[in-house]
Amino acid sequence: MSLRIVTQGEEVTAFLSGEIDHHTAKGMREEIDGCAVRQKPLKLVLDFREVSFMDSSGIGLVMGRYRLMQELGGELRVTGVPSHIKKVMRLSGLDKLAVMEESRPRKTTTPPPHRQPSEEVQEALKEEQPSDSMALSKE
Amino acid sequence: MKYQNEMKLRFPSRSANEAFARTAVSAFLAQLDPTVEEISDIRTAVSEAVTNSIVHGYPDCVGMITVEAAIGENGWVVIRVKDKGKGIPDIAKAMEPMYTTCTTGERAGLGFAVMESFTDRLKVRSTVGKGTTVIMEKRIALRDAQKDQ
Known part of the structure; x- marks a missing residue:
């Protein structure tokens, strides 16, 4: 189980990963609550896309955070719920609380496309390369 | 039911053992070649039962929990989770969805x-002061190869 919290303006996103059960929920709860109480965001997002397992302790985690955000005058959103977790979520009726969102696209930093050196530079590079017939010898 | 295979685990009611119990049961039942969904269902159900024993069976102490799994005929599996903890005074009430004795608001009662x-x-099955046994049965759909055996 791991947790990564990212703040962007008035929005705090907690990226949950691994397994959420009674054992791991406590640590997650404390870390998320600490952050939410300090920063008082307008929106707390729980991102589940990397969660590999969840039982009803995870539902308790969401419900508890929902209540906390209500107390803080903010909103809770749940996003990125993988299909194997949806069953438990649906059983709890969390989807009816209107907190669930479709997966947000992951922000990726794409590297700039590979740029070929200009023809002149390529020629210059070729001249510098020792040819195969040239032997390196101490003279 | 006659069992083709069975196993028994015994461990203290520490929450770190929740993952161990569900993984052990799913590892044992892997021999039936269950689908991803079937194994996920079993892992979750075992996790719930074990968590109940830890949180409600032994709220103020550490006690022993026994998890048994057995493979019967035609893909039927039986999983028993037993504790010798507090016991449940009103089983029907306890089984109502959303009912929980938790006061922190962190447990969903599900x-x-x-x-x-x-x-x-x-x-x-439960007796106050003696403990609780949860018995779950699930039928794993047999693959064609297994049906011929």
Whole structure:
């Protein structure tokens, strides 16, 4: 189980990963609550896309955070719920609380496309390369 | 039911053992070649039952929990989770969805609802002061190769 919290303006996103059960929920709860109480965001997002397992302790985690955000005058959103977790979520009726969102696209930093050196530079590079017939010898 | 294979685990009611128990049961049942969904259902149901024993069976102490799994005929599996803890005074009430004795607001009260939904049969036996046994049965769909055996 791991947790990564990212703040962007008035929005705090907690990226949950691994397994959420009674054992791991406590640590997650404390870390998320600490952050939410300090920063008082307008929106707390729980991102589940990397969660590999969840039982009803995870539902308790969401419900508890929902209540906390209500107390803080903010909103809770749940996003990125993988299909194997949806069953438990649906059983709890969390989807009816209107907190669930479709997966947000992951922000990726794409590297700039590979740029070929200009023809002149390529020629210059070729001249510098020792040819195969040239032997390196101490003279 | 005659069992083709069975196993028994015994461990203290520490929450770190929740993952161990569900993984052990799913590892044992892997021999039936279950689908991803079937194994996920079983893992979740076992996790709920074990968590109940830890949180409610032994709220103020550490006690022993026994998890048994057995493979019967035609893909039927039986999983028993037993504790010798507090016991449940009103089983029907305890099994109502959203009912919880937790006062912190962090427990959803859905353990039994999950067990009931994710398995085919659920039985709960309990005596106050003596302990609780949860018995879950689930039929794993047999693959064609297994049907011929």
